[in-house]
Amino acid sequence: MSIFSIFKRGLEKSATKLSRVVNGVFSGIKAHNAASFDDLEAMLISADFGVSAAKKVVAGIRDRYERGKIATDADLIVTARDEVSAILKQGMRDIRTVPDGELLVILMVGVNGSGKTTTIGKLAAKWKAEGKKVILGACDTFRAAAVEQLQLWGERTGCQVISSKHGADPASVAFDATMAAKSRGADILLIDTAGRQQNQQNLMAELNKICRSIGKVLPGAPHEVWLTVDASLGANVINQAREFGKTAGVSGLVLTKLDGTGRGGMAVALHEEFGLPTFFAGFGEAPEDLQEFDPEFYANALFGLEK
Numbered sequence: 001m002s003i004f005s006i007f008k009r010g011l012e013k014s015a016t017k018l019s020r021v022v023n024g025v026f027s028g029i030k031a032h033n034a035a036s037f038d039d040l041e042a043m044l045i046s047a048d049f050g051v052s053a054a055k056k057v058v059a060g061i062r063d064r065y066e067r068g069k070i071a072t073d074a075d076l077i078v079t080a081r082d083e084v085s086a087i088l089k090q091g092m093r094d095i096r097t098v099p100d101g102e103l104l105v106i107l108m109v110g111v112n113g114s115g116k117t118t119t120i121g122k123l124a125a126k127w128k129a130e131g132k133k134v135i136l137g138a139c140d141t142f143r144a145a146a147v148e149q150l151q152l153w154g155e156r157t158g159c160q161v162i163s164s165k166h167g168a169d170p171a172s173v174a175f176d177a178t179m180a181a182k183s184r185g186a187d188i189l190l191i192d193t194a195g196r197q198q199n200q201q202n203l204m205a206e207l208n209k210i211c212r213s214i215g216k217v218l219p220g221a222p223h224e225v226w227l228t229v230d231a232s233l234g235a236n237v238i239n240q241a242r243e244f245g246k247t248a249g250v251s252g253l254v255l256t257k258l259d260g261t262g263r264g265g266m267a268v269a270l271h272e273e274f275g276l277p278t279f280f281a282g283f284g285e286a287p288e289d290l291q292e293f294d295p296e297f298y299a300n301a302l303f304g305l306e307k
């Protein structure tokens with residue numbers, strides 16, 4: 001299956017929803033129905049775009065329409081696609097790199113169930129297959145089953161897992177994992193964390209402490225802190241992202257569970273709000289369902305267009 005078709009299949013429901021939204025809007029506009037642009041904005045908001053992105057997309061459409069560049073529904077959809085693609089490209093960059101022979105550390109953060117451990121497993125599979133030496137650090141010591149879940153991924157992918165017992169200090173596991181990855185000459189260390197604590201403040205303090213102990217072993221690390229965002233949850237995730245972004249030094253996003261929910265518009269809202277790059281998109285539970293985020297593929301698939 002081509003990569004574009006994975007985006008397309010994953011975003012099928014979102015595309016159906018959006019086509020319902022956009023279809024027929026143009027006839028309203030042509031009939032000089034002044035409410036049409038407002039209706040479109042409201043419909044995009046209901047398709048999870050968020051207020052700011054919805055306004056931007058509508059402004060782009062309006063501008064082109066007033067310059068006589070939109071004559072059909074199809075023109076309107078293509079314009080909307082272009083606007084969305086521009087929003088999704090905001091903040092996009094490559095994953096940070098380190099000099100050859102040095103260790104890259106990526107910390108995965110996010111609320112419980114958002115897909116941290118699964119994403120780490122999928123990334124381990126991907127990078128291992130590319131010939132990288134990958135080590136996993138099991139710093140979610142809060143949930144008893146979390147370490148075993150990561151260990152299972154370790155076995156599946158043939159990557160070593162550094163762990164301690166349930167309830168151990170996550171920062172000390174992070175320290176040990178970084179030491180081990182460094183001394184074993186690993187290329188990439190992926191660190192799993194807990195998504196829940198007694199309260200949010202404790203969780204943020206814990207994440208900060210994990211970062212500091214990684215940095216003690218390897219100054220400048222973690223090089224990336226990725227927030228996994230369960231796109232199927234809708235607008236709630238904006239608040240989550242804000243919270244984590246404020247205190248955990250998030251440097252990028254991984255969007256999970258885009259498959260089957262029809263909430264693909266969330267990506268647009270998140271990019272508009274945070275300007276953070278999305279590095280990967282999860283369209284299912286299998287390793288091949290995690291794909292590098294491609295703003296153009298995404299925008300096309302979201303509107304049911306071909307690439």
Ligand SMILES: Nc1nc2c(ncn2[C@@H]2O[C@H](COP(=O)(O)OP(=O)(O)O)[C@@H](O)[C@H]2O)c(=O)[nH]1
Binds near residue numbers: 112115119256281
């Ligand atoms: N459909 C779907 N399920 C996913 C995706 N990513 C993760 N999951 C599932 O979501 C659940 C929670 O994932 P997990 O990695 O344990 O979340 P964590 O608590 O953040 O570590 C698991 O059942 C995963 O298989 C995805 O992209 N699509």
Ligand SMILES: [Mg+2]
Binds near residue numbers: 116192
């Ligand atoms: Mg987990």
